[in-house]
Amino acid sequence: MDDVAVGLDIGTTKTCAVIGFMNENNQVEIAGVGVSPSKGLKNGVVVNIDNTSSSIIKAVEEAELMAGCEISEVYAGITGQHLKGENSRGVVAISNRSRTITPAEVRRVIDAAQAVVVPADREILHVLSKEFSVDDQTGIKDPIGMNGVRLEAEVHIITAATSNIQNLIKSIAKSGFHCTDVIASPLACSESVLNQDEKELGVVLIDIGGGTTDIIVYFEGGVAYSTSLAIGGIHVTNDISIGLRTPLESAEMIKKKDGCAAADIVDPSVSIEVPSVGGRAPRRIFKQELAHIIEPRMMEIMEMVDRELLKSGKKDVLAAGVVLTGGGSIIEGCIEAAERVFNMPVRIGVSKASAGLKEVVATPQYTSGVGLLMYGLKMREFQKGRVKAGRESSISGIGKKLKRWFEEYL
Numbered sequence: 001m002d003d004v005a006v007g008l009d010i011g012t013t014k015t016c017a018v019i020g021f022m023n024e025n026n027q028v029e030i031a032g033v034g035v036s037p038s039k040g041l042k043n044g045v046v047v048n049i050d051n052t053s054s055s056i057i058k059a060v061e062e063a064e065l066m067a068g069c070e071i072s073e074v075y076a077g078i079t080g081q082h083l084k085g086e087n088s089r090g091v092v093a094i095s096n097r098s099r100t101i102t103p104a105e106v107r108r109v110i111d112a113a114q115a116v117v118v119p120a121d122r123e124i125l126h127v128l129s130k131e132f133s134v135d136d137q138t139g140i141k142d143p144i145g146m147n148g149v150r151l152e153a154e155v156h157i158i159t160a161a162t163s164n165i166q167n168l169i170k171s172i173a174k175s176g177f178h179c180t181d182v183i184a185s186p187l188a189c190s191e192s193v194l195n196q197d198e199k200e201l202g203v204v205l206i207d208i209g210g211g212t213t214d215i216i217v218y219f220e221g222g223v224a225y226s227t228s229l230a231i232g233g234i235h236v237t238n239d240i241s242i243g244l245r246t247p248l249e250s251a252e253m254i255k256k257k258d259g260c261a262a263a264d265i266v267d268p269s270v271s272i273e274v275p276s277v278g279g280r281a282p283r284r285i286f287k288q289e290l291a292h293i294i295e296p297r298m299m300e301i302m303e304m305v306d307r308e309l310l311k312s313g314k315k316d317v318l319a320a321g322v323v324l325t326g327g328g329s330i331i332e333g334c335i336e337a338a339e340r341v342f343n344m345p346v347r348i349g350v351s352k353a354s355a356g357l358k359e360v361v362a363t364p365q366y367t368s369g370v371g372l373l374m375y376g377l378k379m380r381e382f383q384k385g386r387v388k389a390g391r392e393s394s395i396s397g398i399g400k401k402l403k404r405w406f407e408e409y410l
C-alpha cells in the first residue's frame with residue numbers, strides 16, 4: 001500500500017486519524033481508523049503541545065494497526081475562531097498576441113485576486129476560485145482556451161492565525177510525523193459530505209463539534225462564505241451539568257443517551273435517572289426536563305449560525321438547504337430544531353467514502369477526518385497527473401505552489 005494517505009482531524013474532544021487510498025475503481029477506500037480523546041485543545045486550537053501530541057500518537061497507532069501499515073506524513077485539519085474566509089476579486093489584461101486565455105493567465109488573475117492585505121500574524125491557507133469573467137461574460141467556470149481582452153476572477157480566501165498553524169504543526173512533528181499540508185476543516189469536511197449538485201444549487205454545511213461550529217456555504221459550485229464559531233457540544237454538556245447538578249462525565253453520558261434538542265417531540269411521561277454529586281443518591285427526572293435544558297443551547301448555536309448565513313447574503317438562495325454534521329449533530333431532535341431555525345430542508349451528513357471500512361466512518365464525528373483524507377488523495381492524484389503530463393519533474397514539490405494550482409482546478 002504505497003499510495004496510502006492519512007487525514008488527521010485534531011478536534012477539541014477527539015483526535016481522529018483516517019488511513020485510506022484510491023483503489024483501482026477510483027474509489028476512496030478506508031483502510032484504518034483510530035480515535036483518541038483530545039486533551040490539549042480549547043475551542044479547536046492547540047493550547048498544550050505535549051498533550052495534543054500524545055493524542056495524535058494514540059490515534060495514528062490505532063489506525064496503523066487496523067490498516068496494517070506504517071505512515072510517516074499526514075494531512076491535518078485546522079479549525080477555530082481564528083479561521084476567516086473572505087471573498088476577493090482580481091482583474092488582468094490578456095496580453096498575449098492571440099488573446100487566448102492560458103493557464104498562465106489564470107494563475108496571474110488568481111495572484112491578483114489574492115493580493116489582499118494579510119496581517120503579519122495570519123497566513124493564507126486556501127485560495128479557491130469561484131468563477132471567472134471574460135470581458136462582459138460572467139459565470140465562467142473554466143476560462144482556459146477562451147478569447148478576450150480582460151480576465152476577472154472571483155475567489156474565496158481562507159486565512160488562519162500563523163501561531164495556531166505553527167502549534168498544530170509542532171504537535172504533529174513532536175509525534176514523529178510530517179505534516180504534508182494544513183487544510184481548513186470546514187473545507188475538508190465538505191469534501192467528504194457534500195455532493196456536486198448540492199454545491200451548485202446552494203447549500204450550507206454546519207459541523208457542530210465539541211468546541212467549535214464550522215460553517216461553509218456553497219453557491220453555484222464555489223465557496224461563498226466560511227467561518228468558525230467558538231461554540232459546540234461541550235457547552236450543551238456544561239449546561240446539563242449545571243442544570244441537573246451532576247458531574248460533567250454523567251452530563252455527557254445522559255446527553256448522548258437521552259438528550260433531545262426539541263422538547264416537544266419527547267414523550268412527557270418518560271423519566272430518566274440522573275447521578276448526583278457528593279455521594280448523594282441518584283434522582284429521577286422527566287426526559288422532557290433534560291430536553292428543556294438542551295433545546296435553548298442548541299437553538300442558540302443555530303441562531304448564531306443563522307446570523308452568519310444572513311451575513312453571507314446567500315440564505316435565501318440555498319436551494320439544497322442545510323447539511324448538519326459533527327458529533328453535536330447526532331443528538332435526537334437536531335433536524336427538527338434546525339428546520340425551525342433555518343426554515344430550510346435539513347439532512348445529517350456522513351462521509352461518502354465508498355469502499356473498505358466505509359461503515360466504520362459513516363458517522364458525523366468522522367466527516368472531517370475522512371474529508372482530510374479525501375482532500376489529500378485528490379491533491380496527490382492531481383500532482384501525479386502533472387508529473388505524467390510532464391509539467392512537474394518530481395513529486396517532492398508538494399507545497400503551497402501545488403496547492404494553489406490544485407485549488408484553481410477544484
Ligand SMILES: Nc1ncnc2c1ncn2[C@@H]1O[C@H](COP(=O)(O)OP(=O)(O)OP(=O)(O)O)[C@@H](O)[C@H]1O
Binds near residue numbers: 043257259
Ligand atoms: N450521541 C450523541 N448525542 C449527542 N451529542 C453527541 C453524541 N455523540 C457525540 N456528541 C457530542 O459531539 C461533540 C463532539 O463532536 P466532534 O467529535 O465532531 O467534535 P471535535 O471534532 O472533537 O471538536 P471540534 O470540531 O469542535 O474541534 C461532543 O460535545 C459530544 O458530546
Ligand SMILES: [Mg+2]
Binds near residue numbers: 009012368
Ligand atoms: Mg471537529
